[in-house]
Amino acid sequence: DTGVSQNPRHKITKRGQNVTFRCDPISEHNRLYWYRQTLGQGPEFLTYFQNEAQLEKSRLLSDRFSAERPKGSFSTLEIQRTEQGDSAMYLCASSPGELFFGEGSRLTVL
Amino acid sequence: GEDVEQSLFLSVREGDSSVINCTYTDSSSTYLYWYKQEPGAGLQLLTYIFSNMDMKQDQRLTVLLNKKDKHLSLRIADTQTGDSAIYFCAESGESDSWGKLQFGAGTQVVVTP
DSSP states (O other): OOSOEEEOSEEEEOTTOOEEEEEEOOTTOOEEEEEEEOTTSOOEEEEEEETTEEEEEOTTSOTTEEEEOTTSSOEEEEEOSOOGGGOEEEEEEEESSSOEEOOOEEEEEO | OOOEEEOSEEEEETTSOEEEEEEEOOTTOOEEEEEEEOTTSOEEEEEEEETTOSEEEETTEEEEEETTTTEEEEEESSOOGGGOEEEEEEEEOSGGGTTOOEEOOOEEEEEEO
């Protein structure tokens, strides 16, 4: 499978726990994006990387969120001290131009 | 701030044409997109239009853009049951932020036999 891969596909956690999502982009795509989608809404931009550099962060990305792309390939999105409002689908996309989206990682915070 | 709005629901009979409408507020939008999302699947880019165009046709899909009214529509000809999905309109701004999209809330299209 040469598409964008996200893991885990579904994560259930208790409030206050930390969670980490991983995104493996299509190889050689230099841009990688994270979006968040809540039920009944369209995706909202969180942040993006050009190679290993994080070039922009949305105001939605509070201090509890951190994203990395250490070698310019895969990326991780960590949420610390999760809150129920963090429950959402976290989408990753990679791009040489057009965005190619993964199937998402669904987070449920109890 | 920027806003993209769509109607929430559309029901259409198989074989008829579907028209999904979208309005946006950002006059600096460079590209406008239509994405399809099926249950449990990621977003799939259906088509896009550059802001200096007013129409684009791609097989069963026709995109119309009225830049003056900031209105975008997607017409699906001969709608099939496989077209049942949520359709998102999205826009992006200047070339250095073309991957940073502003999405609408999506239109759920239900195709009935």
